[in-house]
Amino acid sequence: MGRIVMKFGGTSVADLERIRAVSALVAKEVDAGHEVAVVVSAMSGETNRLVSLVDALDADCPPGEDKCGGDIHDEYDSIVASGEQVTSGLLAIAMRRRGIRARSWLGWQIPLRTDMAHSKARIAEIESSAIGPSLADGNVAVVAGFQGISDDGRISTLGRGGSDTSAVALAIALKADRCDIYTDVDGIYTTDPRIVPEARRLNRIAFEEMLELASLGAKVLQVRSVELAMNYNLPIRVLTSMAVEGQDNPGTLVCHEDQTMEERVVSGVAYSRDEAQITLLRLSDKPGMVAKVCKAMSDANVIVDMIVQGISRSDNAANLTFTVGERDLDIALAALEAAQEEIGFKAIKHDRDVTKVSVVGIGMRSHTGVAQTMFEALAERGINIEVIATSEIKISVLIDSEYTELAVRALHNAFDLHETKAPPVTAP
Amino acid sequence: MGRIVMKFGGTSVADLERIRAVSALVAKEVDAGHEVAVVVSAMSGETNRLVSLVDALDADCPPGEDKCGGDIHDEYDSIVASGEQVTSGLLAIAMRRRGIRARSWLGWQIPLRTDMAHSKARIAEIESSAIGPSLADGNVAVVAGFQGISDDGRISTLGRGGSDTSAVALAIALKADRCDIYTDVDGIYTTDPRIVPEARRLNRIAFEEMLELASLGAKVLQVRSVELAMNYNLPIRVLTSMAVEGQDNPGTLVCHEDQTMEERVVSGVAYSRDEAQITLLRLSDKPGMVAKVCKAMSDANVIVDMIVQGISRSDNAANLTFTVGERDLDIALAALEAAQEEIGFKAIKHDRDVTKVSVVGIGMRSHTGVAQTMFEALAERGINIEVIATSEIKISVLIDSEYTELAVRALHNAFDLHETKAPPVTAP
Numbered sequence: 001m002g003r004i005v006m007k008f009g010g011t012s013v014a015d016l017e018r019i020r021a022v023s024a025l026v027a028k029e030v031d032a033g034h035e036v037a038v039v040v041s042a043m044s045g046e047t048n049r050l051v052s053l054v055d056a057l058d059a060d061c062p063p064g065e066d067k068c069g070g071d072i073h074d075e076y077d078s079i080v081a082s083g084e085q086v087t088s089g090l091l092a093i094a095m096r097r098r099g100i101r102a103r104s105w106l107g108w109q110i111p112l113r114t115d116m117a118h119s120k121a122r123i124a125e126i127e128s129s130a131i132g133p134s135l136a137d138g139n140v141a142v143v144a145g146f147q148g149i150s151d152d153g154r155i156s157t158l159g160r161g162g163s164d165t166s167a168v169a170l171a172i173a174l175k176a177d178r179c180d181i182y183t184d185v186d187g188i189y190t191t192d193p194r195i196v197p198e199a200r201r202l203n204r205i206a207f208e209e210m211l212e213l214a215s216l217g218a219k220v221l222q223v224r225s226v227e228l229a230m231n232y233n234l235p236i237r238v239l240t241s242m243a244v245e246g247q248d249n250p251g252t253l254v255c256h257e258d259q260t261m262e263e264r265v266v267s268g269v270a271y272s273r274d275e276a277q278i279t280l281l282r283l284s285d286k287p288g289m290v291a292k293v294c295k296a297m298s299d300a301n302v303i304v305d306m307i308v309q310g311i312s313r314s315d316n317a318a319n320l321t322f323t324v325g326e327r328d329l330d331i332a333l334a335a336l337e338a339a340q341e342e343i344g345f346k347a348i349k350h351d352r353d354v355t356k357v358s359v360v361g362i363g364m365r366s367h368t369g370v371a372q373t374m375f376e377a378l379a380e381r382g383i384n385i386e387v388i389a390t391s392e393i394k395i396s397v398l399i400d401s402e403y404t405e406l407a408v409r410a411l412h413n414a415f416d417l418h419e420t421k422a423p424p425v426t427a428p
Numbered sequence: 429m430g431r432i433v434m435k436f437g438g439t440s441v442a443d444l445e446r447i448r449a450v451s452a453l454v455a456k457e458v459d460a461g462h463e464v465a466v467v468v469s470a471m472s473g474e475t476n477r478l479v480s481l482v483d484a485l486d487a488d489c490p491p492g493e494d495k496c497g498g499d500i501h502d503e504y505d506s507i508v509a510s511g512e513q514v515t516s517g518l519l520a521i522a523m524r525r526r527g528i529r530a531r532s533w534l535g536w537q538i539p540l541r542t543d544m545a546h547s548k549a550r551i552a553e554i555e556s557s558a559i560g561p562s563l564a565d566g567n568v569a570v571v572a573g574f575q576g577i578s579d580d581g582r583i584s585t586l587g588r589g590g591s592d593t594s595a596v597a598l599a600i601a602l603k604a605d606r607c608d609i610y611t612d613v614d615g616i617y618t619t620d621p622r623i624v625p626e627a628r629r630l631n632r633i634a635f636e637e638m639l640e641l642a643s644l645g646a647k648v649l650q651v652r653s654v655e656l657a658m659n660y661n662l663p664i665r666v667l668t669s670m671a672v673e674g675q676d677n678p679g680t681l682v683c684h685e686d687q688t689m690e691e692r693v694v695s696g697v698a699y700s701r702d703e704a705q706i707t708l709l710r711l712s713d714k715p716g717m718v719a720k721v722c723k724a725m726s727d728a729n730v731i732v733d734m735i736v737q738g739i740s741r742s743d744n745a746a747n748l749t750f751t752v753g754e755r756d757l758d759i760a761l762a763a764l765e766a767a768q769e770e771i772g773f774k775a776i777k778h779d780r781d782v783t784k785v786s787v788v789g790i791g792m793r794s795h796t797g798v799a800q801t802m803f804e805a806l807a808e809r810g811i812n813i814e815v816i817a818t819s820e821i822k823i824s825v826l827i828d829s830e831y832t833e834l835a836v837r838a839l840h841n842a843f844d845l846h847e848t849k850a851p852p853v854t855a856p
Contacts, residue, residue, distance in 0.1 A: 016484050050514065056444050057518055060525040069524025078532055079517035082510035086478065089507035090485055096497025097488040104506050108536065109581055153537055 001033040002177035003135065007145065007167035010044035011184040012241035013087050022241060023094035025182070026140060030100055037131070037141040037174060039167040040091055042083025050080045073118035077147070077157045081107065084144035084163070092142040102140035105131055107147035107155065112166065114148035114156040117301065121148060121156035122224075123165065126173035135174065143170060161222030168225040172232045179234055180251075181221065182241035187252035188213070188220055190417035191269040195408045198418035202267065203250065206257040209267045212360040212394040221254070229254065257362055265363035265370060266415040271408050273401060275305070276329040277351040277386065280336070282317040284344030292343045293320060293336070300335035302328040306356070306389040306398060320345075321387060323398060326352055354386060355404045358396035359411055370415075371395055377414035383407050429461040430605035431563065435573065435595035438472035439612040440669035441515050450669060451522035453610070454568060458528055465559070465569040465602060467595040468519055470511025475588075478508045501546035505575070505585045509535065512572035512591070520570040530568035533559055535575035535583065540594065542576035542584040545729060549576060549584035550652070551593065554601035563602065571598060589650030596653040600660045607662055608679075609649065610669035615680035616641070616648055618845040619697040623836045626846035630695065631678065634685040637695045638664075640788040640822040649682070657682065685790055693791035693798060694843040699836050701829060703733070704757040705779040705814065708764070710745035712772030720771045721748060721764070728763035730756040734784070734817040734826060745774075749815060751826060754780055782814060783832045786824035787839055798843075799823055805842035811835050 006029065008022050022038075029036050041047075054076050088104035095102035110131055114121035131141050145163025150156040158165050164181060171179040187201040188210065205213075207230035214223045220238055229236050239251025283289055290309065297304045307322040324332045329350060336348055364370050374395055378385060383406065387398040399407055412418065434457065436450050450466075457464050469475075482504050516532035523530035538559055542549035559569050573591025578584040586593050592609060599607035615629040616638065633641075635658035642651045648666055657664050667679025711717055718737065725732045735750040752760045757778060764776055792798050802823055806813060811834065815826040827835055840846065 016481065019485070020488065053444065053514070053518055054521060057447070057521045057525060060448065060522065069527050069529070072521045072524060075517040075520045075524075075532055078534070079514050082513045085510045085513070086481070086507050089503040090481055092503045093482060093485045093500045094488065096500060096503075097485060099497050101497070104503055106506070106583075155534075 003035040003037075003174060004029060005037045005039060005167050005171035005174065005176045005179045007039040007163060007179065007181045008041065008241055009163065009181075009183045010041040010047070012182050013040055013042075013091065014044035016090075018241075019087070019090050019094050022091060022182075023098055025241065026091075026095060027098050027100055030140060035135045035138075037135060037143055037170055037176070038091065039143045039145040039163055039170060040084060040087040041145050041163040042080075043087055046083040046086070047080055050083060051076075054079055071118075074154050077118050077121075078155045081144070081147040081155045081157055084146050088142045088144040092140075095140050095142065100140055101138055102142055103134070105141050105143045107144060108149035108153075110143070112148040112169070114150050114158070116150045116152065116156070118150065118154070118156055120159040120301065121150060123148060123158065123169050126169055128173045132174060158224075159222075161219070161225075164222040164225035165228060168228045168234060168236065171234055172228065176234075178237060179229070180237045180239060181225075182239060183220060184240065184242065185220060185238075186240040186243070186249065187238055188254070188268070190267065191408055191412050192271070195271075195405050196269075196412045196418075199412065200418055202252050204253045204255060205267060206362050207254060208257065208393055209360050209362055210254045212358065212391070213268050213270045226254065264361060265367045266359045266361035266417065267363075268360050269357070269408050269411045269415070269417065270360060271355055271357045271404055273355045273404065274326045275323050275354050275356050275398065276326045276332075277321060277323050277354045277398060278329070278332060278336070279319055279321045279349040280343070280345040280347075281319050281349065282346035283320055285318050286344065289343065290320065292339070293322070296335050296339040296343065297324070297332060300328075300331050302332045302335065306387045306396065308387050308389075317346075323354070323356065323387065353401045354398050355401045355407075356396050356398050357404065357407045357411065358394050359415060360394040362393055364393050364395075373414050374411060377410045378407060381406055381410050383410075431463040431465075431602060432457060433465045433467060433595050433599035433602065433604045433607045435467040435591060435607065435609045436469065436669055437591065437609075437611045438469040438475070440610050441468055441470075441519065442472035444518075446669075447515070447518050447522050450519060450610075451526055453669065454519075454523060455526050455528055458568060463563045463566075465563060465571055465598055465604070466519060467571045467573040467591055467598060468512060468515040469573050469591040470508075471515055474511040474514070475508055478511060479504075482507055499546075502582050505546050505549075506583045509572070509575040509583045509585055512574050516570045516572040520568075523568050523570065528568055529566055530570055531562070533569050533571045535572060535594075536577035536581075538571070540576035540597070542578050542586070544578045544580065544584070546578065546582070546584055548587040548729065549578060551576060551586065551597050554597055556601045560602060586652075587650075589653075592650040592653035593656060596656045596662060596664065599662055600656065604662075606665060607657070608665045608667060609653075610667060611648060612668065612670065613648060613666075614668040614671070614677065615666055616682070616696070618695065619836055619840050620699070623699075623833050624697075624840045624846075627840065628846055630680050632681045632683060633695060634790045635682060636685065636821055637788050637790055638682045640786065640819065641696055641698045654682065692789060693795045694787045694789035694845065695791075696788050697785070697836055697839045697843070697845065698788060699783055699785045699832055701783045701832065702754045703751050703782050703784050703826065704754045704760075705749060705751050705782045705826060706757070706760060706764070707747055707749045707777040708771070708773040708775075709747050709777060710774035711748055713746050714772065717771065718748065720767070721750070724763050724767040724771065725752070725760060728756075728759050730760045730763065734815045734824065736815050736817075748773075751782070751784065751815065781829045782826050783829045783835075784824050784826050785832065785835045785839065786822050787843060788822040790821055792821050792823075801842050802839060805838045806835060809834055809838050811838075 092102045092104040113125045145166040189199040193199040236254040243249035305323045520532040541553045573594040617627040621627040664682040671677035733751045
């Protein structure tokens, strides 16, 4: 008996049948004597439908007058958050019709307070003084994920995948014993099984590895949810909501490194196509120039990822290459053009057709030779590397998008990820 | 220059094209120097879509266990209110893209406070301390209609058509000069033009008449919106949102009787198929018996309409016949069965296939002979009258539903409603 948070993504609540199936999974935990808070996403496809409505109107500017009436992220949030509002109410009804007391909670009702960065807000605080007693009183709390309330009393949203972060933050605020993330896959894999059919489900993975994988494009968990869980040492279990009754569904436990137990150098290969490469040509060679670029990007709310400074062979001037999320490219380019004088560069080049491929593993800390294996595997297939970035536990390369599948397969093979290196460990 | 409230129903915001058209109508008023609050309904079809999701889950009770987990109106409200949330955000974006400052306001953000009768809540108070200054500051307020917040901090809704009431109440709270209700018809007609093609648009109609027509099934305005407007003497203009550019769109002005100016005895013929007839057989003949029936209905939140007490020819016992809204019939029957001993009756009969047909007119106050004309017209067509109810300005009869069109045409003709009795009056 304890307090648990369960989170169900869009495909898990895609229609009434799925919502009923979710209510059965929740009922099982309630019957086991747990206090349960459930975090739900919008029904699959609903967020896209709403976003497409917003985008169509957003584009209604007279020619040449970009964003004529200003930012619309506040209204985007109010519109898109309605998707989770619907699902939370529906699941609350489904729970009641099983005879289980339940009520929905919207972000502003909890309240889950965020900063003012509409459409990519960050959680500032979750009030537990209303929802906590309601749980203790035997009510299932069905929480609309992805949403909160900003200081001006408007609805805010946490960005795509934000429901994971809602769930983890709620679990921390409610001092829950664990957070189970139900999704449409049965755990975290060594790589995308659509590209490498031999990819293997991991029984456990360290927070740090999951963080890198999530940052690198493995879309199972939102990056910030993993950061949060790591900071508070909250174990997350990733498992499928589609398990057949009676069938084992251990999922993957994302937990502290000491608990992972499996010995391996590389845990997984990730890739992200949502990348764009920007190169600033012939930069003025003054101190603080990179800081100015980063400030311009940060002011525009654009996250800069891989950064490389180099010397152009043709004119011996300094160039700066970095990557941003592909959907931020236009904003980034506009911000850089506006700051061209301030930063001091001659021209901008950009490329949307790039993919970041990465190998990740806690074991890289104490093993050498990973980079060499990686670069050799890519070179053997004639794949050219544009940019390299490394951290303690990962190596990322930026390559031409058309080599994506080839690169992922080559690396999965080079690090023998299809083979189990340790006996499977059962999740608790 | 003044302050106006404009309200757009579901068909007026049915898709992005219509929302853009609405933004043009709003822009016109802004350009004329007005402060404008716009109240919007959900996109046409959206409320039905959401209600059907709710209904499907609501029906998930084990056989024999009706409403096993209790009332779900609170969750219904939270789910269905999302429709207006989306439209308000979309129209705010459309306004901004015309270069006009605008923001959406949800019921809880204003706040528009209601009682706790979820799914048919009544407005208790509209706070104008936030929205008023925002308007005065030059922002268009795009208000999600139909919704408010109840004392427990949950979303409440005002019942079908509630956006009209939102608009009128907001106009009163904001001390607006007028309230324009844009809809898919170009005004109030003498009767339903689908049944009587010769039906005529009225230039003006008295609050009292509109109130009867609205109560009687003319679906252009919600009853409570008319009551409110009458109590505060706020003129409502009903006009179409589909007018062709440059074409006259006077609509119908709903206003104080003295301002109607058109002389006529009967203004319109209304009908409502959303009726069900209940008869309690062999009632115990004790004082307060009807009061007990009314209390049972009121406790179940069911509105009782026409009431007739009679003596059964067969056994000389007292019977009580009354009508309720068809969608309340099951609730009403359940409540009556539960109170059978308390009220004291032998059996219940009910009939769903009944229609209420009514003639309405301020002039009936000072003219006799209306009832005679009405009953003769129906008798000539062999239409049997089940129940009769009258007020100062209307006569209603309950008939078998299959005679609905025949009865409406007969009455429209009997009162010469296709002829203009006074020269048309132009709305201000």
